[in-house]
Amino acid sequence: MLWYKSWLETRWRFLIGLGLLSIVACGAVFDYEAVLKLMPLANQLDSAIDTSTTLGKIIKRGVAVQSTYRGFIWWQWVKQNLTQMWVLFAALLGSGGLIATSGAGALFTLSLPASRARVIGVRAATVLAELLALAVVPSLVIPLLSPAIGQSYSLVDTLVHSVCLFVAGSMFFSLAFLLSTVFSDLWRPLLITCAIAVCAAVAEGVLMRDVPFGMVRLMTGERYFLGDGVPWLGLLASAAVSASLLYAATRNIARMDF
């Protein structure tokens, strides 16, 4: 029944995320026709882009990548909409929990014959299942809807990118989860996690442009998109970091006085 409790506590955040991401996925597919119409103009402007600047390099790369439907979906959907929104919902779903104040029934939960490790383990597992659904289900809209605009998108690509996002991005969920064992409100874990995610993305985009690995690159499955295979080592390292953060959260709760 702890599963049921965790589901009740997180269902609205999860369902809102699922609805929003699915709508945005639909939008990404149907935007492609408009992008196709702009492509000749983009190609004409291509030679005018100053590639000596960082911005120029980014624009040129973006135009080049989006010249194919697979590239467009990866750039618009995987790299931007899905990753950004998913991280936001990972932080939101990781926030709150056992030590949240009024209305959460913390003492009632702690008076039940269940260990603290089990209580927060079930909560973490429930949210991880929801996050996996948030990574996979809206992405499945892409291969399903693509034939409607005369395109096709690989189911394997969909699943690989979703799994990369889920495994690597779970670090943000685990961080919010750990912070929720320190702060008793919903907002501080959420804001701190989002701030760290934004800082990491900016640092990677600006300062580590020439470094072949990074958290955002891992989440978006860039290596796989470029044909270099699934980044197993990076995913393994992310999973290890997530597990460590969740373990720290469990230890934190175990030694806490209520």
Added chain:
Amino acid sequence: MADRVDGAVALAIDAADLHKHYGSVEALCGLSLQVAPGSIHGFLGKNGAGKTTTIKVLLGMARQTSGHARVFGLPADAPDASVEIRRRTAFVSDDKDLYDYMTVAEIIRFTAAFFPQWRVDLEQHYLRTFELPPDRRIKALSRGMRTKLTLLLALCRRAELLILDEPTSGLDPAVTEELMQTLVSHVASEAMTVFFSSHQISEVDQIADAITIIDRGRAVVSGSLDDLRQQYRRIQLVFDNDAPDAAFSSPGVVRTRRSGRILTVLSSAGAERILDESRALNPISTDVVPVTLKEIFLESVAAED
């Protein structure tokens, strides 16, 4: 079946020299507490005396800084033993904080899932008696209804020990009386130990058969209510002139108070010896009267100030 420790029947609750610090605040300082199985034990104390902290330590919600606390002979600070303690214990917290997003029926179903011996017959009985609407969200329940619901959740799980922390705080007298009656009739029909904290002396007087009075984190009075009523006496000595500033050497003197020509001595034991000793002071009259639980409480707590 009764629990045994070293061959003897284990106390339902046994705490000794319990200390609990929250930073520089000492919430418990050497508390000792024994609750016999099958008793209704009142735990009296002023606000902030350490009642809730004691209960939290017993239920594994907080860990003692030193000392030991055992429930059914099991150490309360060992995680596995604590789960077993909570399997056999029901708890009604002071704030009655439940899951606001659940309905009455949902939280009953949720709680029942943890207790294989859940009493469906009692659940139906108390749903009717307390007039709890199954489809109403907990968020929408009044404080009285919420208390009734927490009591239902506690009574239907066939617990061996029921721990109540200020069960009637914030309730009107009618609901308080209804809950007390329910509790008394339930305990009369089920074999269980009740340990309840309160600062409502009349409640404790009404249903307890033993009490512990706690003040500033330690027990100042403990025993069966009948024994305490038998032992505690107020000795009033009246003098011709102002009462002397007497220091009694007999054991059992809790407090002495002078007021004009009257010297009042509260004794917890051996009133006769104190009376004999007081005759040396030449009072013109002496009077020995029994005291109420309220007086015992007020004097014990005041004696510490």
